[in-house]
Amino acid sequence: MERKHDVIVVGAGPAGAAAAAVLAQKGCDVLLLDRELFPRDKVCGDAVPSGAIELLYRLGMKDKILAAQQREEFYPLQKMRLVSTRGYEVEATFQKGVTGADSFVAPRKYLDAVIQQHALDCGAEFRQAQVKAPIIEAGQVVGVTAQTNGATHQYRAEVVIGADGVTSAVARALRPKDERHSNQHRAVALRAYIDDIETLPHEIEFYLYKKILPGYAWIFPTGDQQANIGLGMRLDHFRARKQDLNSMLEQFLAMPAVKKRLIHGGRTHDVATWQLSFGSQQNLQSAFNGAVLIGDAAGLINPLTGGGIHNSLISAELAAKVIFEALHDGDFSRERLRQYQVACHQALWKSMRRSYRLQTSLLRFPFLVDLLVNRMGANSQLTKIFLSKL
Numbered sequence: 504m505e506r507k508h509d510v511i512v513v514g515a516g517p518a519g520a521a522a523a524a525v526l527a528q529k530g531c532d533v534l535l536l537d538r539e540l541f542p543r544d545k546v547c548g549d550a551v552p553s554g555a556i557e558l559l560y561r562l563g564m565k566d567k568i569l570a571a572q573q574r575e576e577f578y579p580l581q582k583m584r585l586v587s588t589r590g591y592e593v594e595a596t597f598q599k600g601v602t603g604a605d606s607f608v609a610p611r612k613y614l615d616a617v618i619q620q621h622a623l624d625c626g627a628e629f630r631q632a633q634v635k636a637p638i639i640e641a642g643q644v645v646g647v648t649a650q651t652n653g654a655t656h657q658y659r660a661e662v663v664i665g666a667d668g669v670t671s672a673v674a675r676a677l678r679p680k681d682e683r684h685s686n687q688h689r690a691v692a693l694r695a696y697i698d699d700i701e702t703l704p705h706e707i708e709f710y711l712y713k714k715i716l717p718g719y720a721w722i723f724p725t726g727d728q729q730a731n732i733g734l735g736m737r738l739d740h741f742r743a744r745k746q747d748l749n750s751m752l753e754q755f756l757a758m759p760a761v762k763k764r765l766i767h768g769g770r771t772h773d774v775a776t777w778q779l780s781f782g783s784q785q786n787l788q789s790a791f792n793g794a795v796l797i798g799d800a801a802g803l804i805n806p807l808t809g810g811g812i813h814n815s816l817i818s819a820e821l822a823a824k825v826i827f828e829a830l831h832d833g834d835f836s837r838e839r840l841r842q843y844q845v846a847c848h849q850a851l852w853k854s855m856r857r858s859y860r861l862q863t864s865l866l867r868f869p870f871l872v873d874l875l876v877n878r879m880g881a882n883s884q885l886t887k888i889f890l891s892k893l
């Protein structure tokens with residue numbers, strides 16, 4: 504028989520590994536499950552704002568992050584550039600965090616391995632297992648059923664944290680069927696790595712042109728002449744326009760401003776697509792009897808920028824705090840765990856609403872991007888959101 508743990512965390516991405524680290528640091532018995540072994544790739548733009556790095560510093564990861572930078576796995580950022588349909592450009596500077604933390608392009612193969620290792624160093628136990636569903640007894644989540652190498656196991660805990668990303672098996676089982684993200688609050692995106700491209704040193708680029716709104720294409724350097732490139736678009740418009748992400752990438756690379764920077768045509772590799780669920784959809788539950796959802800499993804991505812790593816970490820820290828107190832009191836009811844949902848709403852909802860409003864305005868009035876970039880430059884709300892909510 505498996506022993507009963509205090510907490511099972513399903514998914515060892517940034518959200519799950521951070522929550523596991525906080526709880527293990529406080530002395531809880533934490534089992535961290537992921538279907539993959541680390542290091543592993545995750546489809547992402549890899550841009551991590553200084554706020555997220557600062558949060559990782561707070562969890563005790565400063566040395567590990569500086570070491571990853573030394574190994575040249577994380578590429579520090581100084582600036583970002585927005586480019587509009589008519590080719591207007593605005594450049595803005597990233598602020599360092601109060602602790603001096605930088606923003607980075609940190610390929611997820613490296614970033615997630617750093618955070619997962621930290622969770623293990625703090626005392627969490629890791630197992631490779633594909634979680635199939637939560638175990639529910641008398642209306643209470645009491646563990647999960649999971650498979651490893653074809654064998655099925657049951658793992659039990661006082662609380663389960665669903666941190667298993669946008670396709671979360673935990674969310675699918677616990678959220679009522681009418682509580683799903685609509686296509687207006689979802690996006691699809693393609694990510695590739697490219698070698699032999701003239702990158703702008705320590706500067707990331709966003710291209711917001713008419714054909715791609717509501718969405719954008721990006722070039723995020725990972726080093727000299729190497730970048731993470733990609734594009735994403737809101738799902739309802741992507742479907743209505745019968746778009747194809749691979750053709751959209753070809754069109755982006757054929758744009759004169761991009762094409763002239765490809766050396767010998769550029770070499771793309773590791774091309775992959777994935778989905779995003781925005782935090783702008785209202786009234787979704789993230790707390791249940793004996794379980795909570797965090798990160799992409801809860802759907803917390805910024806609807807304008809597509810940034811989700813920072814929000815995942817914020818939700819992880821808030822959830823860990825509430826769960827630690829609930830363990831102390833022995834109360835794992837939905838009412839008690841809802842304190843996490845309320846705290847998360849307070850921390851993120853205002854910026855989600857503002858970002859979604861701006862996203863829909865750009866869709867209805869695409870010339871607004873030209874106007875904001877050309878006239879207001881670094882002072883526009885658009886630039887400020889891209890700088891802060893990456």
Ligand SMILES: Cc1cc2nc3c(=O)[nH]c(=O)nc-3n(C[C@H](O)[C@H](O)[C@H](O)COP(=O)(O)OP(=O)(O)OC[C@H]3O[C@@H](n4cnc5c(N)ncnc54)[C@H](O)[C@@H]3O)c2cc1C
Pocket residue numbers: 513514515516517518519536537538539545546547548549550551552632633634635666667668669670671672692693694733735777778779797798799800804809810811812813815893
């Ligand atoms: C194309 C694209 C570009 C993006 N660019 C950026 C960006 O530049 N910056 C940014 O901040 N955000 C970006 N995002 C969003 C960001 O990737 C997510 O918000 C972030 O990964 C969420 O972290 P998470 O830990 O919640 O989930 P994930 O990172 O998805 O981790 C979930 C983990 O759960 C595991 N898992 C899944 N199902 C199971 C299961 N059944 N059993 C066991 N384990 C399971 C997975 O293996 C994974 O390790 C982008 C997203 C996409 C799709």
